[in-house]
Amino acid sequence: MVDKNTKAWSGCPVRFGMSQFGDKWSFLIIRDLMFKGRKYYHEFIEAGEGISTNVLATRLADLESNGIINKSRDPVKGSRFIYTLTQKGIELMPMMLAMMDWAEKFDAETEVPQEFIKKLRSDPNKLQQEILKNLPK
Amino acid sequence: MVDKNTKAWSGCPVRFGMSQFGDKWSFLIIRDLMFKGRKYYHEFIEAGEGISTNVLATRLADLESNGIINKSRDPVKGSRFIYTLTQKGIELMPMMLAMMDWAEKFDAETEVPQEFIKKLRSDPNKLQQEILKNLPK
DNA sequence: TCATTTAACTTGTTATTTACAAGTAAAACT
DNA sequence: AGTTTTACTTGTAAATAACAAGTTAAATGA
Structure with missing residues (x-):
């Protein structure tokens, strides 16, 4: 794959993004953490x-070493993280x-709740704040 | 990899995105087309x-079949597309x-012109219009 | 007009990555 | 103390990507 250690691999923001989370599974893990309330290995x-x-x-190890996710022992149930x-x-x-937003527009099968899309298009900042509030700390 | 034909593969916008362009190389090709003015195979x-x-x-064939890019013969030089x-x-x-925007914020090596970032953060719509104007039709 | 060049691929092979199946380790529960 | 739960690791086969070389179709130059 792409060698992110070569000189050529620095400078471009898109390349940087791809090197940090640019893989289908990473995207889906981030989605799970961000929107689906998932937080355990078994949930993914x-x-x-x-x-x-x-x-x-x-992927979890990579995302952690890239500083995108955090891993900690569950205080309630120590056998999981x-x-x-x-x-x-x-x-x-x-x-x-x-x-x-893009997918909802171009994919007939995509089923994002209308309320969500409406908020996203009218006041994205507000929507973000709402989602943020519900994220585990 | 992910089988986008299973029932489970429909409905989610992130999964849809990943099935349409969710690969490092696709992102870089889209970047080239969108921001770098590249349009020929040899340029990529x-x-x-x-x-x-x-x-x-x-990747070019996939992006084309997904309706994200268009392929046509060069009217000036018919041996290329x-x-x-x-x-x-x-x-x-x-x-x-x-x-x-994210990469510029978190990657010290990322070198996006300050003017670009400034526009992006102050008036993204205007920036988009400017980029759009410069895209080949 | 015919050989040469240019541009965009295709094909074959090797290396790397992923998928699938099974096993292991550490903590918790009984 | 033994079983269960959770999060992995390991081994192997299949798929994908990288690398090198060859092919095709159009343009160009002699």
């Missing part, structure tokens, strides 16, 4: 997309929302 | 990212700009 597995366990493990978005991860929200 | 190859010829060919963004492709601009 059971999300039904069909990610395999080894790929999930490496809680994954949350860092500030850096949270700030991917405008990009994710722009993508959702 | 020579962009210096290191994409291989077979991968470029399949011109690739351009369709309306559907152009409307990925807000997402791309959101990504660039």
Whole structure:
């Protein structure tokens, strides 16, 4: 794949994004954390997309080492970990929302609640604040 | 990879996006078309990212079949083709700009001209119109 | 007009990554 | 203390990407 360590791999924001989260599974994990309230390993597995366990493990590790997500032991149930978005991860929200807006427009099958889309198009900042409020800290 | 033909693969806007352009190379091709003025096969190859010829060919074909780009013979020089963004492709601009905004914020190496970033943060719609004006039709 | 060049691929092979299946380890529950 | 839960790791087969070389169709130059 792309070698992000070469000199040529620096400077461009799109390349940077791709090197940090530019993979289908990373996007879906971020979506789960941002919009679906998922936070445990098993929840990502059971999300039904069909990610395999080894790929999930490496993606979570990559996202963590890139500072996009945070991993901590569940204080309630110590056999599991809680994954949350860092500030850096949270700030991917405008990009994710722009993508959702686009998809809703061009994909007949996409089923975003009308209320969500309406808010997104009329007052995106307000929508973002609402989503943010519901994110686990 | 993800089977976008299963029932489970429909409904979600993020999954839809990933199935249509969710791959590093697709992003970079879209970036080239949207911001770098590239439009020929050889320009994508020579962009210096290191994409291989077979991968470029399949990505261009996929993007075309997904209606994101358009392929037509160059009227001036019939031995080559011109690739351009369709309306559907152009409307990925807000997402791309959101990504660039994010990258500029979190990557010290990212070198987006200050003027660009300033415009992006103060009046993104105006910036978009300017970029749009410069896109080949 | 016919050989050469240019541009866009295609094909073949190797290397890397992913998918799938099964096993392991650490903590919690009983 | 033994079973269960959760989060992985490991091994192998299949798919994809990288790399190198070859092919085709149009343009260009002699």
